[in-house]
Amino acid sequence: MKLFLYKILILIVTLTINFSANAQDNSTTNCVNLLNEGYVSDGQEYIAKLAENNVAKFYCTFYGGSQYRIIACSDITKYPLILSIYDTEKNLLFCNKEYEYTPYWNFRFTSTIDCIVEIEFDTEKWLKEEVKLLIGFKEK
Amino acid sequence: MPNFKIEQTNFMLNKVHFNYVLFSFLLVILISCNNITYKEKSNKQKAKGTDTSTVVLKYHNTLFTLPSPYQATHSVKSSDIDFNKRLLNPVNNVSNYATNFQQALNIGVYGTDLGYLNIYDQIPDVISYFTVIKKLSKELGLENALQVEIIDRIENNINNKDSLLQLITGTYRQFDYYLKTNNRKEAGVLILTGGWIESIYILSQNAIETNNRQIINRLGEQKHPLDNLIEILSPFYYKSKEYTELIDSLVDLAYEFDGIIYSYTYLDSNVDKTNKITTINSKSNVIISEYHLKTISNKISSIRNKIIY
Numbered sequence: 001m002k003l004f005l006y007k008i009l010i011l012i013v014t015l016t017i018n019f020s021a022n023a024q025d026n027s028t029t030n031c032v033n034l035l036n037e038g039y040v041s042d043g044q045e046y047i048a049k050l051a052e053n054n055v056a057k058f059y060c061t062f063y064g065g066s067q068y069r070i071i072a073c074s075d076i077t078k079y080p081l082i083l084s085i086y087d088t089e090k091n092l093l094f095c096n097k098e099y100e101y102t103p104y105w106n107f108r109f110t111s112t113i114d115c116i117v118e119i120e121f122d123t124e125k126w127l128k129e130e131v132k133l134l135i136g137f138k139e140k
Numbered sequence: 141m142p143n144f145k146i147e148q149t150n151f152m153l154n155k156v157h158f159n160y161v162l163f164s165f166l167l168v169i170l171i172s173c174n175n176i177t178y179k180e181k182s183n184k185q186k187a188k189g190t191d192t193s194t195v196v197l198k199y200h201n202t203l204f205t206l207p208s209p210y211q212a213t214h215s216v217k218s219s220d221i222d223f224n225k226r227l228l229n230p231v232n233n234v235s236n237y238a239t240n241f242q243q244a245l246n247i248g249v250y251g252t253d254l255g256y257l258n259i260y261d262q263i264p265d266v267i268s269y270f271t272v273i274k275k276l277s278k279e280l281g282l283e284n285a286l287q288v289e290i291i292d293r294i295e296n297n298i299n300n301k302d303s304l305l306q307l308i309t310g311t312y313r314q315f316d317y318y319l320k321t322n323n324r325k326e327a328g329v330l331i332l333t334g335g336w337i338e339s340i341y342i343l344s345q346n347a348i349e350t351n352n353r354q355i356i357n358r359l360g361e362q363k364h365p366l367d368n369l370i371e372i373l374s375p376f377y378y379k380s381k382e383y384t385e386l387i388d389s390l391v392d393l394a395y396e397f398d399g400i401i402y403s404y405t406y407l408d409s410n411v412d413k414t415n416k417i418t419t420i421n422s423k424s425n426v427i428i429s430e431y432h433l434k435t436i437s438n439k440i441s442s443i444r445n446k447i448i449y
Contacts, residue, residue: 040208040210040305040309041310041312041313042208042309043208043209043251043309043316043335044205044206044312044313044316044332045316045317045320046203046205047203047320048201049201050201051201055201056201056202056203057202057203058202058203058204058205059203059204059205059364060205060207061205061206061207061361061364061365061368062207063215063358064424067417087404087422089404089406091406093409093422094418099413099416105416105417105418106415106416106417106418107417107418107420108417108418108419108420109420110419110420110421110422110423111420111422112357112358112424113404113422113424114364133203135205137208
């Protein structure tokens, strides 16, 4: 019995550590704290309300020769936040589904490109919440 | 012995059952804790949603963004072009800006100038431009957006170029957030507009004077940001004559940008999962004629002159 309780304790500790490691706080209040490691804000806070399909779109231009950090934030915790980036021809350049739904990712652009950044929640129910996007660029 | 075996088996089964129940119980507690956290967050969000509902209703699900004016002016320095103070809006002009429309636009203009000065380490001018921005911010009623400690930190970091850049861009982000959440979105849009116009003015003047290919290309790449800016401003078109004239002049400028040839080729990206970096290899190319370069440059000067005088 003692051994079993010990195992359970280890399981709980492991689960807790694992949960903490994977879950980065991308709440709207903590969003700016993900803009670090030499990335400078572009001076804007992009806040959009989710459409009926639970998608918000942001039209952006990224300069060639620059490195950016794109951060997606929301206070919705029931569903994972999907961050996707497309070019204007709708080619998918990135999706965080492949990277454990990370709320931010870094991008190096070799040419200047116009992109569509999408923040989405995969659910039938209209969440009617606002989401936030922050863009930082790397100092040279 | 068989009876004992049965009893032992029952005991083992009971033990397994007990363990299973205990495990399930702990699991339920763990999930419940998680749900409680979610519900708390959800309630918090509801409360927050009530506070900002008037603002939220004004946002759409599609937003148009502009690249940082700092980045546009930085390309001038990275092309080894010398600093040119004549390109900046003189600080003495600040007394000319009596209306909120002019004040907001020129907070943007001076902000871009401040970034340009910072890139070229023009410390004494950085101080005077920052003072002018503080003055305009006060006149525009933005003193609440500028946290006292931020002002102190900027003043204490005047000699540290990198820290100063972080603080300046952080201040503009705070301005933006404050204006959006205090029902003053139009002031935020004007600051953004002034900043963008000043950055492409600096780009265009340098493009004409130096004929530097990198600068000309960066100017040509402003077609989509200009379209985005017009989208951002368009809800205010009928707000006043000043808005109408400003937006009309930007639309007129956009027609000239339509003459620029822009090509794009999609290429696969490379991913460095360890460092969380994706390299976007897709290529774009800009072809801009001398005629368009001059016309665009003249039109930008004309728009800017109406803002700064």
